[in-house]
Amino acid sequence: MAANAAAVNDELTRLLPVGDGPEHRVHDAMRYSALDGGKRLRPFLAVQSASLFNVSPAAALRVGCALEMVHCYSLIHDDLPCMDDDDLRRGRPTCHRQFDEATALLAGDALLTRSFEILAAQSTHPDPAVRCELVWELAHASGGQGMVGGQMVDLQAAELSMDVAAITRLQQMKTGRLISFACEAGAILGKAPSSQRLALKNYAHDLGLAFQIADDLLDVEGDETQVGKKLGKDAGAGKATFVSLLGPDRARAQAAMLAEQACAHLDSFGPAAELLRLTARYVVSRSV
Template sequence: MTDTIDTAESRDFESALSETASATETALERLIPQVDGPESRVVDAMRYSALGGGKRVRPFLIICGAEIFDVPTEQAERVAAAAEMIHTYSLIHDDLPAMDDDDLRRGQPSCHKKFDEATAILAGDGLLTLAFEVLGESETHPLPAVRCELTVALAKAIGAQGMVGGQMLDLVAENQDLDMPTVTRLQRLKTGALIEFCCQAGAILGQADEKSRHHLHTYSHDLGLAFQIVDDLLDVEGSTEEIGKTAGKDADAGKATFVSLLGAERAREQAGILADQAAKHLEIFGNKANLLQKLAKFVVERRS
């Protein structure tokens, strides 16, 4: 089991998390500029969803990962903004009536409720597209080869053999009795692959060696699983108000989750073990990986 983070350490971590969240917000604000004309509605919707706050865990992974390899902050922040655009697009499309049909996201009306379905579909498409534009531009890294590596890694993580495939699997599997290997595979595709990209992005920007990348890979594997288990726990134990999206949806939809398979107690225990393991994988980086190690604890102790 993880120890509770002591108060001073926890304060440092929380302030680092809020600093990267605010840097990401600034980058997103700049990278999604408003446009003229009636089509500005789609940009309003993109901004509404992307600038809507959130914990910005994925940007934190990228920015802290980049610090290990002394990558310039501006580069990391652009990739962080791109990853958050992708995360936001996936939430907008997932919330659509034809998909998970959720009216609430981050405590606010979801994009199609605030605007309409057509605008929400286009806003998701626009964010997905913009993320690749940002990665391709020279401001992201002086070496085009690095930008191409980021582009291909992101596309693989979120395509039909990554996030989109995971979302499909989730829809196909609804109301089916899934076993642990299938639920684990679903998580790896649906949320794990993008988390893996975020954990690797700093190493790509910093042109890190294979050994470093391997350790980040094992970290992201355990962190991603722990994150999903806690998400499943919060869906059962949290209130809609606390988690900012409709609670109890998985059980209502008859979805097999880590909690339905393991029970809440064992699931929480498992998340703690995974978080400890995740932190250990980063020991080779010494102090430089402290924030990422603390993130693993934060992920299992969060209440929303």
């Protein structure tokens, strides 16, 4: 993952715009937010899923970077005062604190649109049908039926009666849909049969829920200096989470079960999917 993150950072540095005109401020904000490190889990999943189908590593990396731009845009907007109102992200001032709210809003918009520009480029894949499918799938995962819709539900969560099923749906939209795209992107690039694509989709479903439960546990039990952001905000806002409903021990057991269930979906790929199996186990044991 560290090697992949370094490759993602290098490619993002190349793909993100720079300029000397008055618009350079938004370019600076884009680079500030997209080049600030992080696990780069989503591009890692895209690259690893693509490796199962002998896809060009350069093409997979481009798709992973486009996906990471969408993820970074969502973090910029999530941190705004009108959303979660956070001052820190990955141990640094959030984009709107480093620049200003208007610039942060535009930087998020620009990262989102740049991601689709990259997916639509011929250098991502020679087959226009593949490029169109990538654009469609990422748009569907990111929009009102996916990540944006999940964020809308999350903003109302403190006032809603949220049971485990409702939280599962929220998190599948807000977090899970982009993880699912990451895992399916390799199959799209490789024009894989539907059975293999479904296996990766099922893996992503369980991985995404395990990842979110681990996040909820970190919000309760984590170290702010390691995690790099303020913790305990969900409890402070009165939001139900997997941990508040299940308790830490049951939540931890559920995450471990989901991780193993995710691994089982990869049986048909044999040893080639070992890094994806290790990733599922990593997300439930991480401290950041």
